[in-house]
Amino acid sequence: MTTPANFRTGYIAIIGRPNVGKSTLLNKLVEQKISITSRKAQTTRFRINGILTDQQTQFVFVDTPGFQTHYSSGLNTAMNRVVTRSMQEVNVILFVIEALHFDQRDITVFKIIPDNIPIILVVNKIDKLTDKNRLLPFLNEVAQQVKISDIIPVSAMHKIQLPELLNTIRNYLPISQPLYNKNEITDRSERFLVGEFIREKLFRLVGDEIPYSTSVVVDQFKFEDNVCKIYATILVDKPNQKAIIIGKKGEKLKQIASQARKDMELLLGEKVYLEVWVKVKSGWADSESVLRNLGYE
Numbered sequence: 001m002t003t004p005a006n007f008r009t010g011y012i013a014i015i016g017r018p019n020v021g022k023s024t025l026l027n028k029l030v031e032q033k034i035s036i037t038s039r040k041a042q043t044t045r046f047r048i049n050g051i052l053t054d055q056q057t058q059f060v061f062v063d064t065p066g067f068q069t070h071y072s073s074g075l076n077t078a079m080n081r082v083v084t085r086s087m088q089e090v091n092v093i094l095f096v097i098e099a100l101h102f103d104q105r106d107i108t109v110f111k112i113i114p115d116n117i118p119i120i121l122v123v124n125k126i127d128k129l130t131d132k133n134r135l136l137p138f139l140n141e142v143a144q145q146v147k148i149s150d151i152i153p154v155s156a157m158h159k160i161q162l163p164e165l166l167n168t169i170r171n172y173l174p175i176s177q178p179l180y181n182k183n184e185i186t187d188r189s190e191r192f193l194v195g196e197f198i199r200e201k202l203f204r205l206v207g208d209e210i211p212y213s214t215s216v217v218v219d220q221f222k223f224e225d226n227v228c229k230i231y232a233t234i235l236v237d238k239p240n241q242k243a244i245i246i247g248k249k250g251e252k253l254k255q256i257a258s259q260a261r262k263d264m265e266l267l268l269g270e271k272v273y274l275e276v277w278v279k280v281k282s283g284w285a286d287s288e289s290v291l292r293n294l295g296y297e
């Protein structure tokens with residue numbers, strides 16, 4: 001594609017505490033469902049790039065897992081490594097918080113940001129504010145506690161102030177030709193995304209009993225006779241978790257698979273045949289080699 005001489009391209013990391021709306025923000029910015037969202041904290045585990053290209057700019061977003069500050073297992077250490085690494089290569093950081101919520105936990109996350117990277121404070125969920133007059137004093141208070149370059153209040157969910165946010169981000173990106181094709185939305189493979197769809201349904205459909213230690217492995221992913229055949233395994237820690245996921249007469253697992261399959265068909269534009277198994281794999285969250293196999297590096 002031909003691009004103007006002042007075209008800008010750069011990397012943007014989205015960070016913040018669990019549940020502040022990072023995935024929602026990314027999805028709304030790139031206008032497609034690529035990162036999973038749920039009401040539960042910590043549903044995003046991998047670094048995912050979302051790419052938005054307009055006439056003047058290519059925004060390459062890096063979505064990071066909810067940074068863990070209080071609970072430490074092998075898994076969370078691996079996740080924190082991904083967060084820290086993803087920050088070192090970016091041009092600007094979107095630090096997402098929820099309007100009127102800022103405390104020591106956010107400051108802890110601020111502390112892991114390298115000094116030389118500009119930070120745009122994205123104050124999300126302003127649609128939830130009942131008293132708008134509280135916003136300005138809140139922003140002043142936050143600005144006194146941490147070093148930030150810009151503040152943009154938004155509602156990711158209702159797409160309020162997202163163009164303003166993009167304009168602000170653009171100022172921090174270097175003049176450079178695009179790195180990706182205009183139509184590319186994510187550099188994650190389809191295989192990875194189908195696994196994420198299953199994880200999302202797990203979080204949505206199974207209650208609080210299911211801990212964050214569950215994981216999904218896509219064992220097979222192949223096109224055959226105009227159908228995409230996907231075989232996946234949900235790994236859990238304990239037999240009782242397996243029973244919860246499968247549900248009475250297999251109803252719960254059927255529901256998870258059927259909803260995940262619909263999302264996969266939308267993504268792939270093909271009919272999907274999906275088989276999902278549940279396996280107990282004791283202690284996997286602390287095993288480095290299993291983590292590597294699952295792609296946590």
Ligand SMILES: Nc1nc2c(ncn2[C@@H]2O[C@H](COP(=O)(O)OP(=O)(O)OP(=O)(O)O)[C@@H](O)[C@H]2O)c(=O)[nH]1
Nearest residue numbers: 019020021022023024038041042043044066156157
């Ligand atoms: N009211 C309101 N809710 C929002 C907004 N943005 C996100 N949410 C909701 O907040 C919850 C968490 O959103 P996510 O996008 O999953 O949050 P996250 O920061 O990616 O969470 P982790 O993956 O746990 O780190 C979901 O229920 C969203 O629907 C917003 O602008 N307004």
